[in-house]
Amino acid sequence: MMNATYKIPKIKNDRSIATCKDCPAITMSQLDIFRIFNNLTILFIGDSSIRTLYRDFTKLFSTNRLLENTEATIQHGEYKTMPGEQRLLTGGARGTGTYKDIREYFCEFSSTRLIYIHLPTAIGKSALKNINYLEKLTNCTCIHAVILSSYHGDLNFAKLAKSALPFDTILNDFNDSLRNICYRLVEICLNKIDQHQDFIWMGPYPPNLKLNDEQQYQFNQIIDHTNKIVRQHDFYIFDRYSYWRQTHNDLLLTNSHYFAPKAVRLMTQMLAEMIGNKWKRSIVMKTPRPPIQMRPTPLQIQDLKSSSSSQTLKWPTPIFFKKRNNPIDYQKKKIINK
Numbered sequence: 001m002m003n004a005t006y007k008i009p010k011i012k013n014d015r016s017i018a019t020c021k022d023c024p025a026i027t028m029s030q031l032d033i034f035r036i037f038n039n040l041t042i043l044f045i046g047d048s049s050i051r052t053l054y055r056d057f058t059k060l061f062s063t064n065r066l067l068e069n070t071e072a073t074i075q076h077g078e079y080k081t082m083p084g085e086q087r088l089l090t091g092g093a094r095g096t097g098t099y100k101d102i103r104e105y106f107c108e109f110s111s112t113r114l115i116y117i118h119l120p121t122a123i124g125k126s127a128l129k130n131i132n133y134l135e136k137l138t139n140c141t142c143i144h145a146v147i148l149s150s151y152h153g154d155l156n157f158a159k160l161a162k163s164a165l166p167f168d169t170i171l172n173d174f175n176d177s178l179r180n181i182c183y184r185l186v187e188i189c190l191n192k193i194d195q196h197q198d199f200i201w202m203g204p205y206p207p208n209l210k211l212n213d214e215q216q217y218q219f220n221q222i223i224d225h226t227n228k229i230v231r232q233h234d235f236y237i238f239d240r241y242s243y244w245r246q247t248h249n250d251l252l253l254t255n256s257h258y259f260a261p262k263a264v265r266l267m268t269q270m271l272a273e274m275i276g277n278k279w280k281r282s283i284v285m286k287t288p289r290p291p292i293q294m295r296p297t298p299l300q301i302q303d304l305k306s307s308s309s310s311q312t313l314k315w316p317t318p319i320f321f322k323k324r325n326n327p328i329d330y331q332k333k334k335i336i337n338k
Helices: 030-036 048-062 069-073 126-136 157-162 167-190 213-232 240-247 261-278 298-305
Strands: 041-046 085-091 100-107 112-118 145-149 198-202 236-238
Touching: 030 048, 030 261, 041 048, 048 069, 048 100, 048 112, 048 145, 048 198, 048 261, 069 261, 100 126, 112 126, 126 167, 145 167, 157 213, 167 198, 167 213, 198 213, 198 261, 213 236, 236 261, 240 261
Parallel strands: 041 112, 041 145, 145 198, 198 236
Antiparallel strands: 085 100, 100 112
16 A cells, blocks of 8 residues: 655745745635635544634635734634635534534635535544535535645643543544544545545644643654554645644744644645545646747838937847746655555
8 A cells, every 4th residue: 555644844834925944935826716616525523723824815715814923823713714614514512523614615716615624533433424514515416636634632741641541542442442533534525426536534733832742652652653654544644743843933823832824834835735636627827928029010220320420239138037946845755555
């Protein structure tokens, strides 16, 4: 079984929206997103970090703007919907396993559908119940990509520290639940018209603090176990830990572990590139053409000859633009699971 882990490459800064020295610039435009996701349905499913990505996608589609800082840090779904967006299911108390937030955005210009399903926890029956809501969406005949992450609600350090259960017990329960989630998602997608979906797992990343030895061990275990499980279900792995290590000094909000709006948009760009590559729709780099040199007209030549002072007709030197490199050159590391 072949899988790939995507890591952000180190390249020189580019024009457009600069990010940080170790990251590409943000070059994707609203027209790019319209073209890449034309007639596609994308499912975002998981914790609040996936909701933030979903919100950035909807804001790019609808207003072509970055998220505000407050939007990048909000951890619930009680906010004003965007034009073209509707909440399909609500209920439950914030911060509990019963909290419900299922929403849908449709862009009429590109016929793109974005669906978000919140999973407050992976453990228990609520996760599969929320996933099964997809079967009620009669107008959702295709799902072309699934973007998943659901670990923070069960395996964050604050919750682990308060739990009376050993870490290994909690991790094993989570692993079983994650397997069930992946299996059910793949099963639903295979019943859709288009059965060639991209499945993308957004890997864990740590809070903006220095981990002690026990926490580092736990975090490494979480990464190893979740990566192994999602690979077994043919998910690509978006290595947010590698991304966090390269950007947390520059692209996190001040005194916070939340990614800043630029960092969120850069992840949106990388996801668009991943999904677009499958459909052979790459981000367009618009390079202005150099001016074309024209020969002087007979009238211009006559005027020059009659000029009192000798002048040489000089045309502007054409400006040649260096071809820009692809800002995201994903390096695929093929892994063979025995």
